[in-house]
Amino acid sequence: QSVLTQPPSVSGAPGQRITISCTGSSSNIGAGYDVHWYQQLPGTAPKLLIYNNINRPSGVPDRFSGSKSGTSASLAITGLQAEDEADYYCQSYDSSLSGWVFGGGTKLTVL
């Protein structure tokens, strides 16, 4: 069981908006540690999507956005496209474990 909890799957039709939640606790997200998001396309390495809660690296479309509040964070994708079909992971630091932790991952299906 992952320290950061994500829904196993989400789906949406092309053009729609979806959100993926990442729920932590007082020893990680709630302690103020930043949340980062990665996209992993099938058969490839993860790619940084959002860093430090809300920032997009150069080259990531503005259809992707991040937010954080309390012990949770969220990734939103607007204008869903077929190419967005992938696994998405959140990451943060956990002071109780003294290490970096990932969410269990969310598989996005574009209908």
Add this chain to the structure above:
Amino acid sequence: EVQLVESGGGLVQPGGSLRLSCAASGFSFSDHYMDWVRQAPGKGLEWVGRTRNKGNSYTTEYAASVKGRFTLSRDDSKNSLYLQMNSLKVEDTAVYYCASGRVASGGYYSYWGQGTLVTVSS
């Protein structure tokens, strides 16, 4: 172009050892922390460990699941990262990625390698 290229994966028996390497290019290696992250077949990502840069005394941290069995090291003169894995268990079977981020950036990974598969089986 930034590249992280892992090597050294393969099939090893339980209790055996393996050493992974990661060759970096295209960025300032000495300004980055270097981590290993693994992914068991069909599973999610798991942080394995981190080695910081010279300015942070090359300190290392490990996940509880590998502490005492795995050792991270780096050679800044060769822009390389290593993972010495001893006392391997079946549950260590995974694709091992090296990943890096700029020191003081917040802990995220700007760069990832393509991964190398380690299979622990008799």
